[in-house]
Amino acid sequence: MASARNPDCVAGGIPPQRLSKEELTKTHKTHLKNQDLSPDAPRPVKQPIMAEAYPASTKSIREVEIIPLSELSVETHHRGKGIIVKVISPPYIGAGVVSIVEDEFGNADKLAIYNQGDSSILSGVPEGCIVAVKEPYYMHNGADNDYMICVDHPSDVILLRFNDPVIPESLQLGPLLKSAEEWRVAGDTAFLEKDFPTAVFCYSEALEAAGEDATAFKAPIYNKRAGTNLILGRYDAAKADSLASRTGALSDWKAYYNAGRATYGLCEYRTSREYLETALELNPNVKGIRKEYERCLARLREEEHGEYDFQAMFSSLSPQNVHLDSGSFLSRTCVRKSKHHGNGLFATHAIKAGDLVFVEKATLMPNQYEPTRASAALYALMVRQLCDNPSLADTVLKLYPGEYERTGAEGTIVDGVPVVDIFLVEGIRTKNCFSAPLSTYEDTKPEVPTGRMAKGLWPHASYLNHSCVPNTMRSFLGDVLVSRAIRDIAEGEELFQQYVPVKALNDLRNSVLKDNWGFECGCGLCEGERRSSAAMLDKRREMLAKVERACNKRPPTKGAIVPDVSIKNIERLAKQLEDLHEEEVYGDLPRLTLVYPSNWLMEAYRGRKNHAKALKHGLRVLRNFGFGVPRDAEPAKVDWDPRGMYTGSGDASLMTIHVVAALRRLAESYGVLGQKELAKRCVEAAKFGYKVVTGFSTDLSALGQ
Missing domain, CATH: 1.25.40 (Serine Threonine Protein Phosphatase 5, Tetratricopeptide repeat)
Structure with a gap:
């Protein structure tokens, strides 16, 4: 992450001089005038450079030593340390969010926060907020005396509640609003203005201010926050809020309905069916519940029997509609240890040539078919979803990341947020993602625009090891991967796929595998040609x-x-x-x-x-x-x-x-x-x-x- 060095300050030293608060603010205002916040403006993504990797903090802000900004050393990751600062400027939004911040002693500096999703209030930190940065990285920013606190891992920065006791006394403002009702109204206002991250923040403050005994007041707030989290795609939180909104009355159908929608969003269709069935028992007259229930049953048929209407799925595809409403049929395969490379995928049933091996809906795939942006879009989506839905960690973070070493704490909840290490995420992306056309069927036609390729993550398919002469072949319909048997496959046989199109010469194709995945192929063709x-x-x-x-x-x-x-x-x-x-x-x-x-x-x-x-x-x-x-x-x-x-x-x-x-x-x-x-x-x-x-x-x- 380091850029040009200040010749007057060596790495690890405290800068002899920094820009003043007035200088920082003046320059920041100039940048604010030039930023493009139009809805159609593409927001760039800062992708990680693996050669400069460092682990995310796994400590709580309450476990580290809080230091003033004046003690930050250049090009240093301050392990065991933390800072607590107030945001004193509007955010400049580019590849990250840059704000001017001030600590309790009046020291000011520049704070750059990267890799926050649009669902997070930290994607545009409001002026006046108090944030904590754990084990901050301080870097020279190119110009003389210009430095900044760089936060790459999204879990390394925490938005503190206004009355959090960890906030130094001189930065404590007390709650901006006095009552739970005022916070509720503020949340409703933010919701109507479609500022959903702020609405979630206000509803959270309302719940906190209401106290433990205000059940009648809190139930509808939980319900409002659940609905807002559903809009943001924060399904884990939506499920928890929905269940917390129950009161034991018939009106609880709303809680079970929203819980069913949340678990449907997580592709947990059996659990979704249970919640929706309870909602129907409490209120059988709501058409929306019945519609969601029928959708859920369709997904379960796909999961259990591999029953798909592929032609209808194809007909529904368009560049604006690539995320198909589909379940994953995985029961003919399982993950086991492989004699080739770590884990592999194996057939649990005999499978005839041409039959489905498995069908998998992408866990993560952005609708971005521009090859120069597809990788960055997938990386950004992976980071956001791991932050928004911590339950994804069990599926995504255990995939092979290459040589990057884990701490073992990735995905655990610290300070209310999951630990998300962007370098681990990038390692997993590069080793496990697939390039996918809008549909393989369209891609076989003579007149097809070139260069239309998205990238996605299909974790189950990622366990397939490579063979230049595999026994399965993959194809795509939007975000659905279809695997069929190329020839008859016996029960217990390991399944293989081609990682990349096979080159004619043995040494060339194996050099690609070696460079990208660190192995040489041991299939019958490669072994024979050797x-x-x-x-x-x-x-x-x-x-x-x-x-x-x-x-x-x-x-x-x-x-x-x-x-x-x-x-x-x-x-x-x-x-x-x-x-x-x-x-x-x-x-x-x-x-x-x-x-x-x-x-x-x-x-x-x-x-x-x-x-x-x-x-x-x-x-x-x-x-x-x-x-x-x-x-x-x-x-x-x-x-x-x-x-x-x-x-x-x-x-x-x-x-x-x-x-x-x-x-x-x-x-x-x-x-x-x-x-x-x-x-x-x-x-x-x-x-x-x-x-x-x-x-x-x-x-x-x-x-x-």
Whole structure:
């Protein structure tokens, strides 16, 4: 986090001179005039730099030594220390919130608070508030004598109640309002003005001021705060407030209704059903309860039986509606220790090729399909939701964070808020997130805008280990991940997925895995290819480059006739490349370097209406992906059934959209050559494969011609 050093102050020393309160205030006012607070202005996110990581404080403000601002040392994390300050300026809101603050001795400084969500009042700290910063980090801010207190971890700063005894006497103002009723009215006013964080704060003050015996007064305040927390997406708090609002009367239907909505927001559908059933018993005439109850039952059917209307889900998708109302079907899988990397995901039932392995709704996924912003948006959402809903810690914070060391206190409640370490969050994000299109089905179409990719967190899917030739394939519908079996899977078998699209050369794909996840793949393809010598790998690399240059020079586009000389050249180069694959090494293994030239030749001969040759090279495409198909001498063999290739190709075949496209081309060629039954079987095999790739669709017309 350190920026340029002040030459007059070394790290760890107290600055010989700081800007005065007047200088700080003057500069701050200038910044305030220029800030853009329009609703459409994108708010930047300060993402963490892992090389400068430091742990969040796990101490209470009541356990640390309170020091004056004048004792802060530059580029220092003041462990075991804390500061308590009053905000004496309006907030400047950018990537963080910058305010001018003052301690009990009149010392002033700049306070920058980052990573607070919009649901928190600390996302725009009101002037006059008292805040405590635990184990503050003090840094030079670039200009002469300019420093600031930098708060990266959201749980390191606490908004103190006005009458908190930890506040030094000279900063104590006493409550701004005198009575619980005044605080309630202030909360109602803030709610009507849609200032929901302030409304929650005021309702909390009203509850505190009402005392322990004011049950009749407090019940509706709890109900109001529950409703406000529901709007903010703070479902844990909404649930607690709803249950606290109960009085034992028939009117408690509102409490159970709101508790049901809160637990629904947490995807706890069984608990939600119980609360909603109680609400219906107390008041069966409210249509809203019945509607929520029916929604909950639909989610439970999805969870328990894997019953989904994928077509309806797809039809409801749009760039403005990516968060589908859906449950997660996970009962066919479980997490266990893996012999490969830590934990893995295993099948609890035998699963047939093409069947659902699991369906998971994202725990966290922002609606941000701009690749340059998607990572920052997911990081910000993870931090906010872990602050707003501490129960998420059990799901999210136990995921693998890379090399970052945990303190073990992350997610625990200290000073009323969960400890959220942004560096742990970022480690978890980078090692476990998925890139997701709006829908995989749309992504297979010829005319799709490029670069539309969001990032999300699907914790259950994160336990899948990698294989270059996996037994499952994932697809996306908005924030729903669909996993289908590529081939038959036995009960107890470990499940695998591809972390990234597989590269043709063994060393290149493993370097990606090593750089991003710290391991090399041990799948059958990688282990087999490692038996090939380094010299042969270099020869394949060199020849592949020649093949790719030649193919790219004249691609077989639709309607274009590729000259014979170009085709003969590619055939010659492809044969030379094929000869560089040792039979004793590859056998039935995929030969991925040959996929591109085989596909090129299939399309080139199709363009020339030479369907016998197109058939020959289409079969080679499938064989180079590792599928068992007829050899060149018998391409039109009538007893070959492509519908069985998904279950009869062992555990080293690779499923991609290119396999589906090749099957379509084979169907066309078989049809022209009079092999109608084989053409029909290829279409059926293509539809089957397309469902695996897209998650639900068998409409091959979407692929275009």
